Amino acid sequence: MLNGPFVIELPAFLLGLLLGSFLNVCISRLPDHRSINKPRSHCPRCNTPLLWYDNIPLLSWLLLHARCRSCSQPISYRYPAVEFAFGLWLAYVAHTARILLTPGLATNAFAGHVIDAISFAVIGFLLIGLAVMDWQTYTLPDAFTVTGIVIACILVCCRAIFLGPHADEVLLHGQNPLSSPGNVVDRGNVILTGPEHLVLGRMFAIVCAGSILLLVRYVYLKLRHREGVGLGDIKLVAMIAAFLGFWPAVLALFLGVVLSSMYAVPQLLRGRATATTRLPLGTFLSIGGLIAAVAGAHLIAWYSSLM
């Protein structure tokens, strides 16, 4: 019964629609530093509070033919698009978490997979939100980026608790041959335990990934005397590193630069933009981060195999 198709994906999709509706509230209010719980949801044009049945994700927008019931002004397609996008994201997270249904899974492994799924869901929520906010307002609020870094650090610490015995352990300095991997009683061997390796490695990843973009920002400021990379973009890349690690963050950065060039170059050629036109870099970095979260491990393994 539990192995039937869509048995966990469908509820996850519906939950994703509801959370996507909350994400829309964050997207509308955070860039202007407005509260996300007060006032209640209302039409942004006529300020009429929404009735509960006009606030159902996806459905209300369709039933109202994308127009407000009170003022008949159009409702942006952004609302259903964000809801649908996060619904799909959560359905995909649920699909990857199907391993949890395996009978007889050890407690450590079960807890580890649950934390991975939570982390995967949270990064999708934050990156979809940041992509839309930067596109519409050129802002990447700390309420998403800095909070994201903190949440990711907490999740990594939780993940470290549930590492299996000797998993992820590294021999830093060996003087004596180890009788078995993970044997810490050997005299003179210096070993980084799995939890230390995971947590310290992730802290290092945050600093290094942020520093790359900080350096680009510094060089750009020196050469062009204006801001090319915002501090928000740096916090965003640090956040991706906090959730995914160093190399996936570098991949996200690379994809972000490629995508923003694909967007900007045709506009420059057609004369619709100049070299000083502002570009929502955070949007492309977020899309790069989403791709890195879904396919990063495969893409990095494929690239390493070419070396």
Ligand SMILES: [Zn+2]
């Ligand atoms: Zn209205």
